[in-house]
Amino acid sequence: MKRRLLLVSNSTLHGSGYLDHCQTHISDFFGKDVKRVLFVPYALHDRDAYTKTARDKFKTLGFEVDGIHEASDPVDAVRKAEAIFIGGGNTFRLLKSLYENQVVTEIRKRVLEDGVPYMGSSAGTNVATVSINTTNDMPIVYPPSFCAIGLVPFNINPHYLDADPSSRHMGETREQRITQFHEEPDTPSVLGLREGSMLLVEGNKATLLGTTRARLFTRGKHSVEYSPGSDLSFLLTQ
Amino acid sequence: MKRRLLLVSNSTLHGSGYLDHCQTHISDFFGKDVKRVLFVPYALHDRDAYTKTARDKFKTLGFEVDGIHEASDPVDAVRKAEAIFIGGGNTFRLLKSLYENQVVTEIRKRVLEDGVPYMGSSAGTNVATVSINTTNDMPIVYPPSFCAIGLVPFNINPHYLDADPSSRHMGETREQRITQFHEEPDTPSVLGLREGSMLLVEGNKATLLGTTRARLFTRGKHSVEYSPGSDLSFLLTQ
Numbered sequence: 001m002k003r004r005l006l007l008v009s010n011s012t013l014h015g016s017g018y019l020d021h022c023q024t025h026i027s028d029f030f031g032k033d034v035k036r037v038l039f040v041p042y043a044l045h046d047r048d049a050y051t052k053t054a055r056d057k058f059k060t061l062g063f064e065v066d067g068i069h070e071a072s073d074p075v076d077a078v079r080k081a082e083a084i085f086i087g088g089g090n091t092f093r094l095l096k097s098l099y100e101n102q103v104v105t106e107i108r109k110r111v112l113e114d115g116v117p118y119m120g121s122s123a124g125t126n127v128a129t130v131s132i133n134t135t136n137d138m139p140i141v142y143p144p145s146f147c148a149i150g151l152v153p154f155n156i157n158p159h160y161l162d163a164d165p166s167s168r169h170m171g172e173t174r175e176q177r178i179t180q181f182h183e184e185p186d187t188p189s190v191l192g193l194r195e196g197s198m199l200l201v202e203g204n205k206a207t208l209l210g211t212t213r214a215r216l217f218t219r220g221k222h223s224v225e226y227s228p229g230s231d232l233s234f235l236l237t238q
Numbered sequence: 239m240k241r242r243l244l245l246v247s248n249s250t251l252h253g254s255g256y257l258d259h260c261q262t263h264i265s266d267f268f269g270k271d272v273k274r275v276l277f278v279p280y281a282l283h284d285r286d287a288y289t290k291t292a293r294d295k296f297k298t299l300g301f302e303v304d305g306i307h308e309a310s311d312p313v314d315a316v317r318k319a320e321a322i323f324i325g326g327g328n329t330f331r332l333l334k335s336l337y338e339n340q341v342v343t344e345i346r347k348r349v350l351e352d353g354v355p356y357m358g359s360s361a362g363t364n365v366a367t368v369s370i371n372t373t374n375d376m377p378i379v380y381p382p383s384f385c386a387i388g389l390v391p392f393n394i395n396p397h398y399l400d401a402d403p404s405s406r407h408m409g410e411t412r413e414q415r416i417t418q419f420h421e422e423p424d425t426p427s428v429l430g431l432r433e434g435s436m437l438l439v440e441g442n443k444a445t446l447l448g449t450t451r452a453r454l455f456t457r458g459k460h461s462v463e464y465s466p467g468s469d470l471s472f473l474l475t476q
Contacts, residue, residue, distance in 0.1 A: 010408050010409075012408050013408065014406035014407070014408055015406075045418070045421040089418075090415075090418050092377075093418070093422075132377065133376070133377055133378055133379075133380075134376060134378075135376070135377065136376070136409055137410075137415070138371070138372060138373070138374070138415040138416070138418065138419060139330075139370065139371055139373065139377055139384060140371055140372075140415075140418055140419040140421075140422055140425075141371075141422055142371075142383065142384045145380065146377060146380045159407070159408070159409040161407060161409070168252035168253075169252070169397070169399060169433065170248050170250050170251065170252055170397070170433055171248075171374055171397040171399070171433075172375070177328075177375070177376040177378075178376070180283070180327075180328050180331070180376065180378055181376060181378040183283040183378075184331075184378055184379055187378075195407065195408055195409075
């Protein structure tokens with residue numbers, strides 16, 4: 001299995017700039033061999049502005065960026081990509097566009113079979129998993145399916161948020177929402193990635209990186225906390 | 239137009255019991271003519287327990303409750319209902335079950351044509367509008383459509399929450415999420431109902447009730463605040 005993934009909870013950490021908190025990991029992940037990264041800006045409305053943001057940041061790290069929407073044939077752009085980065089925004093809009101542009105299968109193939117490195121942040125991390133069933137986003141558009149690219153056999157909840165005991169708000173907590181997901185049959189585990197954390201997958205090895213812990217929710221079991229540096233490879237064989 | 243609706247933001251307000259904050263409005267809304275209310279518990283996993291909760295509360299207000307899942311034919315139960323109450327929980331699970339039980343059209347017909355009073359809270363308020371595109375819930379199941387019962391020509395965001403300026407969390411604010419919805423073409427207005435507020439619709443008259451203000455988001459316009467008691471009838475003719 002050639003799979004190489006960097007799945008980031010959030011693109012911007014409070015008090016720092018776009019992708020600052022994970023830039024060392026990005027440089028290490030793409031490494032010396034990658035010169036150009038194919039950026040997928042489908043999760044935000046203004047694709048040009050979003051691509052400029054990514055391009056400017058990646059330039060400081062020594063990588064060129066091509067926007068997939070700038071290509072005349074997006075499937076061909078995926079076929080030729082050295083590396084792929086799907087940015088955050090609205091997960092429903094992102095997945096709908098991935099299906100409309102018929103790149104879901106091609107991205108899966110390139111990453112799992114050809115070993116093309118895949119980075120996602122937030123919504124881009126959601127779509128790398130089994131399904132978008134555990135996104136936090138508002139369902140502003142209707143995608144043809146909630147099934148996602150499926151680069152790992154579990155789900156992620158990015159921007160995972162602990163309940164605030166002082167809150168007077170009565171909407172469900174994040175934990176309650178994930179528990180409701182697990183009331184449904186045959187639902188996969190959900191890794192709650194707090195802001196500041198990310199998952200590095202290399203082949204069949206998965207490692208938690210970043211500065212915050214992650215919380216793993218498994219159907220019918222108590223949730224478990226993992227610290228940065230933890231080996232989470234067992235998630236890949238469930 | 240015989241339509242009569244009571245659309246509540248939330249079933250439980252911090253520090254009080256189930257439906258306590260709106261019980262006077264519930265009594266006034268159903269009135270002396272209604273003896274039995276058909277309760278739709280589809281939004282929660284345990285339908286029996288949920289129906290007991292609703293039944294116990296409504297008994298104190300002088301109404302009997304029938305759970306729609308207790309009927310052998312849910313469509314027939316809707317046809318015979320004197321009044322309908324759809325409770326909160328997960329909006330995706332609720333809408334999927336409404337479609338599976340083929341009651342979406344029948345509820346619309348009974349409410350709009352026969353004048354059967356409809357009460358919703360939280361998810362039950364979402365499904366009364368144009369679509370569930372502005373729910374806060376996690377998409378734990380995939381409904382056949384996001385189109386909802388359509389008892390009013392706009393959308394509602396229940397549990398509307400103002401941004402917390404002291405928060406270090408970088409997930410989108412509620413306002414940002416609704417703005418993303420309005421980046422999509424032909425999207426209806428969204429009434430953000432804060433916890434403690436509700437909308438009473440009688441024919442072509444809509445009035446904001448409760449103890450908190452509501453915020454109206456309209457595509458391409460600045461959002462506007464409305465105080466309890468405001469006449470929002472203009473929303474019904476958009």
